[in-house]
Amino acid sequence: MFMRICVRSVAMLLAAAAMITAAASALAQETSGKVFELEPEYVYGRDRRPQIGYRKPEVFDPLSDRLYQSGYRNFAPTAIPDELKTVPAMERVEKMHRILACADAWFWPFSRTAHNNEPAGIEVEILQAIAKRHGWDVSIAWVNTGMRFGVGVTFGTSVDKGICDIFMGLTITNDDHHMPRHKMAFTKPFMSTGYVLVTQGPASGVKTLDDAKTQNVKVGMPAYSPMSEYADDHDIPHATFFQNYQVIDALIRGEVNAAMIWSGSISQAKLEHPEGEFEMVKGYQPPDEMRFDNAWGIKAKEVELLKFIDEEFDQMLKSGETKRISERYGVPFFPPIEPGAPNSPQNDER
Numbered sequence: 001m002f003m004r005i006c007v008r009s010v011a012m013l014l015a016a017a018a019m020i021t022a023a024a025s026a027l028a029q030e031t032s033g034k035v036f037e038l039e040p041e042y043v044y045g046r047d048r049r050p051q052i053g054y055r056k057p058e059v060f061d062p063l064s065d066r067l068y069q070s071g072y073r074n075f076a077p078t079a080i081p082d083e084l085k086t087v088p089a090m091e092r093v094e095k096m097h098r099i100l101a102c103a104d105a106w107f108w109p110f111s112r113t114a115h116n117n118e119p120a121g122i123e124v125e126i127l128q129a130i131a132k133r134h135g136w137d138v139s140i141a142w143v144n145t146g147m148r149f150g151v152g153v154t155f156g157t158s159v160d161k162g163i164c165d166i167f168m169g170l171t172i173t174n175d176d177h178h179m180p181r182h183k184m185a186f187t188k189p190f191m192s193t194g195y196v197l198v199t200q201g202p203a204s205g206v207k208t209l210d211d212a213k214t215q216n217v218k219v220g221m222p223a224y225s226p227m228s229e230y231a232d233d234h235d236i237p238h239a240t241f242f243q244n245y246q247v248i249d250a251l252i253r254g255e256v257n258a259a260m261i262w263s264g265s266i267s268q269a270k271l272e273h274p275e276g277e278f279e280m281v282k283g284y285q286p287p288d289e290m291r292f293d294n295a296w297g298i299k300a301k302e303v304e305l306l307k308f309i310d311e312e313f314d315q316m317l318k319s320g321e322t323k324r325i326s327e328r329y330g331v332p333f334f335p336p337i338e339p340g341a342p343n344s345p346q347n348d349e350r
Helices: 002-030 089-096 122-133 151-157 209-215 226-233 244-253 263-272 303-319 321-328
Strands: 098-104 137-143 166-172 184-186 191-199 219-222 238-241 258-262 291-299
Touching: 089 098, 089 303, 098 122, 122 137, 122 166, 122 303, 122 321, 166 184, 191 263, 191 321, 219 226, 219 244, 226 238, 238 244, 244 258, 244 263, 258 263, 291 303, 303 321
Parallel strands: 098 137, 098 166, 219 238, 219 258
Antiparallel strands: 166 291, 184 291, 191 258, 191 291
16 A cells, blocks of 8 residues: 555656646747846936836946946046057047046036936036037046045045046045145146035024024034034034934924035935925125135146146136036035135145
């Protein structure tokens, strides 16, 4: 009896195996010639909130590019002919009819990887305007300037390797020890940014930090920042939050009704919080100590390229083109800091 049951069980198993084999064979015939691939997912959007679904990037996007994620980072977006790799940068630009730049992929509103129908950022547009005037193109290598040990690390993996001639997204702080270490020089500044006063609701009557002090209105600001140090030194009532975006969140929650935030973050705050009632105080001018020049970095030996960019910046400031580009992004325009004022570059980096 036992043997009969075993034989029957084996027969059933063999029959099942035959059916599975037949089904697999039929499926293989039906799908012959087809290659199965995993559908990639890209997570990004106009306001950079997660959005699931596939959209092929218009340009290189380091956070969704498989080569970048696997470790092949910071490479030139355009091949440089061998005979132009060692010539002066200005000659390379003129002969290639192309400006090679490095920019942070997530430094909105100054730069970011641009997708269809989305603006690329203030600095990218400035560079594009310069190139357009001369009939040139622009190629950008996307880098990450938010490295743990500072932007000098990013210099080492990008401009030091010759993948770009201009490094965008820099702020002159007078504590720029990374510049001479990498033989870099600042261009002239093209504008300045700083901490600006935004208010809402009960604090709408506060127009200056002196008003906040007189009326004892608590002002939100980033912790461990030049702004919080300024508030401590000037006895301004304030509450600190770990990062700039948390100050904005505190405004939305109503924990504070006045805040000092970086001027470059206003447009992003409005984008992410359209329900927000806060507004920058009209005509507000940051304290001199709380304003910083924005510039680009170029190898100090590239004198001709430095001179060229400086002249282009002067022309765009004089015509108002830089101001128009900045304000189109919702960023208040402040001109470069006057020599001799606090935070004005005291030493010529070149």
